[in-house]
Amino acid sequence: MRLSPIKTLSRFHPLPGLFLGLLLQAVEPASREGGPFLLIEEGRLAELKSTAANPSDPNVPADVRAISQKILKEAKKRVGQPVITITANKNLQASRDPHDYFSTARYYWPDPSKPDGQPYIRRDGETNPEHDEVSDEKKLNELVKSTEYLALAHFLTGDGRYAGEAARLLRGFFLDEETRMNPNLNYSQSVPGGAEGRGSGVIDAREFMRLPDVLTLVDSNAAWTEKDRKAMKAWWSEYAEWLQTSKIGLEERAAGNNHGAAYDVQLAAVLVMAGKPEEARKVLGESLPARLDAHITAEGKQPRELARTKSWSYSCFNLKNICKGGVMAQALGVQFWDHQGPEGRGSLKKAMLFLVPFLKNPGNWPEKQITKFEPKEARYWLNVGAVVYGDESIRQAQEEFAPMDKADIQDWISTPTRK
Numbered sequence: 001m002r003l004s005p006i007k008t009l010s011r012f013h014p015l016p017g018l019f020l021g022l023l024l025q026a027v028e029p030a031s032r033e034g035g036p037f038l039l040i041e042e043g044r045l046a047e048l049k050s051t052a053a054n055p056s057d058p059n060v061p062a063d064v065r066a067i068s069q070k071i072l073k074e075a076k077k078r079v080g081q082p083v084i085t086i087t088a089n090k091n092l093q094a095s096r097d098p099h100d101y102f103s104t105a106r107y108y109w110p111d112p113s114k115p116d117g118q119p120y121i122r123r124d125g126e127t128n129p130e131h132d133e134v135s136d137e138k139k140l141n142e143l144v145k146s147t148e149y150l151a152l153a154h155f156l157t158g159d160g161r162y163a164g165e166a167a168r169l170l171r172g173f174f175l176d177e178e179t180r181m182n183p184n185l186n187y188s189q190s191v192p193g194g195a196e197g198r199g200s201g202v203i204d205a206r207e208f209m210r211l212p213d214v215l216t217l218v219d220s221n222a223a224w225t226e227k228d229r230k231a232m233k234a235w236w237s238e239y240a241e242w243l244q245t246s247k248i249g250l251e252e253r254a255a256g257n258n259h260g261a262a263y264d265v266q267l268a269a270v271l272v273m274a275g276k277p278e279e280a281r282k283v284l285g286e287s288l289p290a291r292l293d294a295h296i297t298a299e300g301k302q303p304r305e306l307a308r309t310k311s312w313s314y315s316c317f318n319l320k321n322i323c324k325g326g327v328m329a330q331a332l333g334v335q336f337w338d339h340q341g342p343e344g345r346g347s348l349k350k351a352m353l354f355l356v357p358f359l360k361n362p363g364n365w366p367e368k369q370i371t372k373f374e375p376k377e378a379r380y381w382l383n384v385g386a387v388v389y390g391d392e393s394i395r396q397a398q399e400e401f402a403p404m405d406k407a408d409i410q411d412w413i414s415t416p417t418r419k
Helices: 005-010 016-024 042-053 062-078 130-134 137-157 160-175 199-218 226-245 247-253 258-273 277-295 311-331 348-355 375-388 392-401 409-413
Strands: 102-104 187-190
Touching: 042 062, 042 137, 042 409, 062 137, 062 160, 062 409, 102 130, 130 137, 137 160, 137 199, 137 409, 160 199, 160 226, 187 199, 199 247, 199 258, 199 311, 226 247, 226 258, 247 258, 258 277, 258 311, 277 311, 311 348, 311 375, 348 375, 348 392, 375 392, 375 409
Parallel strands: 102 187
Antiparallel strands: none
16 A cells, blocks of 8 residues: 555654754754755655665665665766856857856747747747757756755765765856856846847746755755855845846736746745845745735636646646745745635635546546646645645545656655645
């Protein structure tokens, strides 16, 4: 019988609290408020640490063993790799500064009625392959993924080489004069022949939410110096200011769909890295719940996502980002999971329950979905919902459609083990 996510903390740790406390003493920076980690679930980290120390233990659950092995495999592949930098991008179509992040609008295509195709026109849900070819988004995501693998491998093995590699990549992307990224997204999701940058581009950097825990994991290693800490904090402070005051940042803050929720989650993580946890708590405790009230109906529908050409995908994507925000809120001591606004609006649980029946009967999905209906897009919010709500229909759907041994590393380690 498959164990549900809520049971994982005690699966093979008889004294998880004591064990975990000893494990985390070496990684908790004195400057962090509200606990050492923002997205990483500490109980899962303890399981991984135990597995790395006793790889032949027959009591290790399959999902834990697989995640532990993959972390080490992926980290080893990244040792000695070149610094990841956006400055190598020669497609400077908007800014002329190679240190400025650049991307094109994913769903914009040449206008067939214009000789040069410009300005590009929007085809919702249809990705223009040019986006991946010329944009810095892949580099940014690889930076986050690589440093996370390396930082986790350092924690699991105690091998300082991994922390040193993570520190080198972080310096190269954010701090070193020749290869650093400027702390803004002024030229994100630009439209050829149109806007040089758009508020919608802020979502390109949503994976920044994972970096607070990366920094925590490398903080205790000598490879990450006090100079690095100060410079990195300054970078995030400047970026936080840009997010909250720039034209592009304010455009995204005003977004009423999944972009607005993703903005809040990213901003909260950035504020933590800027040394402003109280401001992060305010974002997660006030702004994000207000978005839920405006975005989720009393029936659990998400009208702005249902209006898209990939309505199932965006409904799931939005819930995944909101759940990440909920995990962060919980880590910072903010009550979130049971939020419900006026007239029954804004309930995350209701939004999950609205989607659950279509997992078994995708043919009944009433809205437009131009790509394949993928149950796997629901995995993360199902895993979270099974833990924090205890609803039988969510739990059964999680067991059938989102088994933990199918979760990717990033989602697995951030799935709560308790409410």
